[in-house]
Amino acid sequence: MTGGDRTGRKTVLVVEDDEDIRDLIVEQLARDNYRLLAAPDIAGLRRICAAEAVDLIVLDLNLPDGDGLALCRELRARDIATPVIMVTARGTAIDRVLGLELGADDYLTKPFEPRELMARVRNLLRRTEGNAAAAKVQRRLVRFGPWRLDLFQRRLIAPDEGLVMLSSAEFRLLSRFIEEPNRVLSREELLPERKATVAYDRSIDLQVSRLRQKLGQIEGGADLILTVRSEGYVLACPVIHE
Template identity: 70%
Template sequence: MPDLAPPHGATILVVDDDADIRDLIVGQLQQENYRLLGAANLAELRRYLKEEPIDLIVLDLNLPDGDGLSLCRELRADGSDVQIIMVTARGSAIDRVLGLELGADDYLTKPFEPRELLVRIRNLLRRGRHDPAPRTATMRYAQFGPWRLDLQQRRLIAPDDRLVMLSSAEFRLLNRFLEEPNVVLARETLLPERRATAAFDRSIDLQVSRLRQKLAAIPGGDELILTVRGEGYVLASGVAYS
């Protein structure tokens, strides 16, 4: 597919084996000054990633030559930080959590409102432009409660040096809590890219629940993340970096 917008905008790759859906999404995004590319399968997606600087992928999960979930896992394992919005007919909360844990930045269920996709793309691209420099550039560990978080290896370290691995979604969520300890964070603040639907998105609560279960594996970890009814969640601990 030829470029459909000037190259100075963000480059978005739309991956869907249904040409009508793919062209519909591309058509909806044309007015936003993005550089738009389209792919019908994983092979084309991989080719574009080798040849083009892609900022964001709108990724359908069911593709003729593989599963988008596996592709997402592969990209994160290779260290890719390209932003990914999964688009699929699989609508259960468990499916959404699985997609986010494998490294997706957001998740949309078909059918969806075109405006909602546009808002989520804007939020993700804005977040990517304005995120502060990562703390890992100068700091390795964040100590909170009985845990240490290895900011480079993205894993929890217990007092006895036992390691607990975190999914990409769990690490992002915990990192967000660590940025503002002892502050009540609304659900839309925890996941700003889904601000428009956070009030109704139960997958956020599932992610918090799974993170809590890992933190509760040692004494003193079960009361680190508290629920503030009607307001959100809070990390009830100080944080020290080293």
């Protein structure tokens, strides 16, 4: 679903049923010279995606013909990796974590500052481009502690070859730890695209807790990610690329 036009502009699809909010988002993002498409519902999104290549989707959670969470889960189940930023009035930590686990790449709560959305779109597109370039030269497996991580299929491999699937949020978080093992990473460093708000967002702690639970299924895995009080978290083990 990679988009863009002949000038190299990125294509952003805004899916929002409130016309005023939809127009506001489109107007703001147009300032960054993106190619903007818009839809009021899931049916409109499907029509556009069937005919157009899209680089990023700004997706409202509550739509008149369906739930943005279910749509995001469907996209990931079909191996469609187009970045998704959820924009919603639901603001609890559980809602944010659920959205990220079902495949959203970022989460913004209404009401929001338009400039913050612009920054997140910009950062997410930049990060996606960097990941795509790195994937071309990246080895497939990473060994840490008793686990191996399959970087292509986003799953953990136990010593007995048993498989543990990771959510999108868990994979992104673990990948960040693997990039800089044995170094304390602050919440801002773990989620750089949300640097402005993540220091006050405790959902990152819940994400780390859930990742620890999966790693703890194997002896020696429970203590791989350590908490450093007032500083952040650290993956306390060597990392070997295979």
